[in-house]
Amino acid sequence: MSASTEPLTATYYRRPAFRDGVRATVEAERALFAYGSISFDAEFSPAAGALVAALCERLAAGLDADAIPELFGDFAPHAHELLRSFDRYGYLREAALAVPDALDGALFAQQVTAFAERARGRAGSAFHAALVGGAVGARELIAYVTEYYHVVAAAPAIIGASLAHAHDPRRRAILERFLRAELGHDRMLRRALLAADAAGIDDALPLPETFALVSMLHVLAAQEPLGFAACLFLFEEESAAFHRAFAAAARAAGLPEGFVAPVLEHAHVNDAGDHGSITTELLSCSGPVSAEERIVALKHVAILVESLAALERALLAPLG
Amino acid sequence: MRSAAERACVSGREAILEIEDLQNRLGEETVQREPFWRALVDDPAAVPENVFHGLCAENYHLLFRESYFDSPVLSYAGSTAARRLINEFYIEEYGHDELLLRALSSLGVTREDLFATAPLPETAALYNALAYWARYDPLFFFTTLGPLEGREVEIDSFVTAARRRGLPAAFVEPIASHARINKDGAHGLLARAIFDAIPVVAAADLARLRRLTGLFVRLYARFYAGVWRHYAAGGALVRPVTEL
Numbered sequence: 001m002s003a004s005t006e007p008l009t010a011t012y013y014r015r016p017a018f019r020d021g022v023r024a025t026v027e028a029e030r031a032l033f034a035y036g037s038i039s040f041d042a043e044f045s046p047a048a049g050a051l052v053a054a055l056c057e058r059l060a061a062g063l064d065a066d067a068i069p070e071l072f073g074d075f076a077p078h079a080h081e082l083l084r085s086f087d088r089y090g091y092l093r094e095a096a097l098a099v100p101d102a103l104d105g106a107l108f109a110q111q112v113t114a115f116a117e118r119a120r121g122r123a124g125s126a127f128h129a130a131l132v133g134g135a136v137g138a139r140e141l142i143a144y145v146t147e148y149y150h151v152v153a154a155a156p157a158i159i160g161a162s163l164a165h166a167h168d169p170r171r172r173a174i175l176e177r178f179l180r181a182e183l184g185h186d187r188m189l190r191r192a193l194l195a196a197d198a199a200g201i202d203d204a205l206p207l208p209e210t211f212a213l214v215s216m217l218h219v220l221a222a223q224e225p226l227g228f229a230a231c232l233f234l235f236e237e238e239s240a241a242f243h244r245a246f247a248a249a250a251r252a253a254g255l256p257e258g259f260v261a262p263v264l265e266h267a268h269v270n271d272a273g274d275h276g277s278i279t280t281e282l283l284s285c286s287g288p289v290s291a292e293e294r295i296v297a298l299k300h301v302a303i304l305v306e307s308l309a310a311l312e313r314a315l316l317a318p319l320g
Numbered sequence: 321m322r323s324a325a326e327r328a329c330v331s332g333r334e335a336i337l338e339i340e341d342l343q344n345r346l347g348e349e350t351v352q353r354e355p356f357w358r359a360l361v362d363d364p365a366a367v368p369e370n371v372f373h374g375l376c377a378e379n380y381h382l383l384f385r386e387s388y389f390d391s392p393v394l395s396y397a398g399s400t401a402a403r404r405l406i407n408e409f410y411i412e413e414y415g416h417d418e419l420l421l422r423a424l425s426s427l428g429v430t431r432e433d434l435f436a437t438a439p440l441p442e443t444a445a446l447y448n449a450l451a452y453w454a455r456y457d458p459l460f461f462f463t464t465l466g467p468l469e470g471r472e473v474e475i476d477s478f479v480t481a482a483r484r485r486g487l488p489a490a491f492v493e494p495i496a497s498h499a500r501i502n503k504d505g506a507h508g509l510l511a512r513a514i515f516d517a518i519p520v521v522a523a524a525d526l527a528r529l530r531r532l533t534g535l536f537v538r539l540y541a542r543f544y545a546g547v548w549r550h551y552a553a554g555g556a557l558v559r560p561v562t563e564l
Contacts, residue, residue, distance in 0.1 A: 012512060019341060037348050090344040098331045100520040164456045167528055223455075224397045287522025288329040296397050 015096035016083055017062035022091045024056040031056075035091045042082065051075045055082060062095030102288035109283035112230045115298055119305040127312040131245040136316070138253040141246070142198050143315050145189055145263060150206035152266075153186035154214045155235065162221035162228050170285045178278055182235070188262040195258030209311040216307065220300060226293055227300040229282035234304060236278075243267050332518035335526050336511055339463045342533045347467070350541035356548040364481030372482050374551025376423050376495060378543070381439035382447055383417035386410075389450035393458045401517035402462070409510055419498040426490035429557055436560040442546025449539050453532075459518070459525055460532050466511040467540060469502055
């Protein structure tokens with residue numbers, strides 16, 4: 001027995017108990033223990049027989065680990081030795097299990113939605129405000145569609161990566177539907193950009209603010225399913241009011257219909273896809289989540305909202 | 321009264337103790353029935369020396385790729401405490417392939433020989449499965465650490481049998497010292513420690529862990545079956561891919 005593992009085993013169980021099916025036959029100087037096909041025996045002095053029997057009796061219902069010294073006195077080290085053997089052969093269960101502090105996935109979905117709305121309300125939309133205020137010209141409108149293009153073009157790879165984490169059919173079906181709905185949207189926005197003579201889109205790099213969003217979603221899709229689900233509202237379409245203001249600003253700036261129409265078409269396609277509920281749908285089938293998982297996911301939502309606000313500011317910033 | 325959410329989940333401790341029980345029961349039906357283990361336990365003198373060398377080589381191939389199957393869980397986001405434990409474990413575990421390399425060097429096998437050699441398909445199947453689970457199902461990956469790192473009984477039997485067989489200390493001792501490090505570092509208890517740091521396991525996740533345990537145990541048994549298949553028949557330790 002290793003000196004360093006013994007205390008760990010002894011202190012692991014708060015209230016060790018025999019698993020159902022463990023058989024203990026204690027005789028005067030010998031005991032036989034069996035569970036499934038694994039059995040072992042132990043020999044001891046006649047004086048210890050009653051203590052071994054008492055230990056086994058208590059293990060039938062569960063034995064408070066803290067009470068072992070008091071209950072077994074000098075025999076306590078031997079009791080621990082036996083417990084270690086029982087554990088080594090897989091005979092024990094924990095009879096003092098903590099009740100998990102968990103929140104149902106659907107309730108967490110409500111929490112995320114309310115949190116995201118509050119966060120977005122606080123952050124505001126500088127771009128939407130500028131659109132309505134007539135402060136957005138052709139350069140900013142083209143920049144908006146260009147950056148949006150980078151996000152939309154990355155969407156299939158992002159959603160595709162998340163599929164590998166979808167272990168249940170419901171979740172997989174939601175993500176597959178979402179992926180199908182997003183396929184080809186980059187081509188619509190590409191058409192808009194070509195109509196506005198925004199050549200070189202294929203070689204253009206996204207703004208750092210855009211890449212911050214895209215890389216975040218890639219990473220969440222690849223390794224944090226809960227955070228990913230919580231952040232999918234990014235793909236939700238802007239409001240109808242936003243698109244009316246967008247179309248009006250584009251026409252006022254003299255941009256062609258070929259620029260405006262694909263953007264509106266894309267918005268319409270997204271509305272039909274009812275993306276608004278995807279976060280709720282996905283979180284609802286995630287099962288109960290722990291307090292720590294909830295905080296981690298909400299932090300991603302907060303970062304996403306702040307990153308979006310940073311992107312909007314970058315779109316409106318004068319060319320540097 | 322427990323809420324609906326609480327009823328739809330268990331604590332990490334409850335989950336891992338249930339999975340351990342399943343691993344033990346399925347292990348008895350599979351891993352421990354493999355001719356390799358039967359021979360090693362029942363009649364170690366009859367186990368060909370090449371099998372001892374082969375298991376060491378395949379274990380080397382596995383540990384050489386430790387980063388394949390540990391790296392994705394180093395960023396596990398579900399629990400900070402669990403993430404710290406797995407990172408500490410990785411720091412301890414890193415470079416353990418070198419211990420086995422020392423054992424294999426005593427047979428005249430070099431690092432370059434092993435690099436040029438493709439592991440057995442059964443070995444590759446095991447590390448690829450682990451790497452897949454680490455990346456896409458970290459919760460399940462954590463359950464496999466018990467059998468993989470807590471192989472006290474198995475490695476003890478291997479070392480005992482190798483010594484009884486009279487294999488040279490230069491080969492046996494590095495393997496024994498690797499086993500000792502794992503034991504002293506309580507690596508066998510790592511899965512329990514990690515699950516104690518995961519307060520909530522959803523019932524649906526636990527059901528998946530149960531199902532996948534059957535697959536993992538079979539892949540693990542196949543690893544030993546592969547060693548027996550190839551090395552008991554006198555298969556070479558070094559099989560450079562360039563010569564295939």
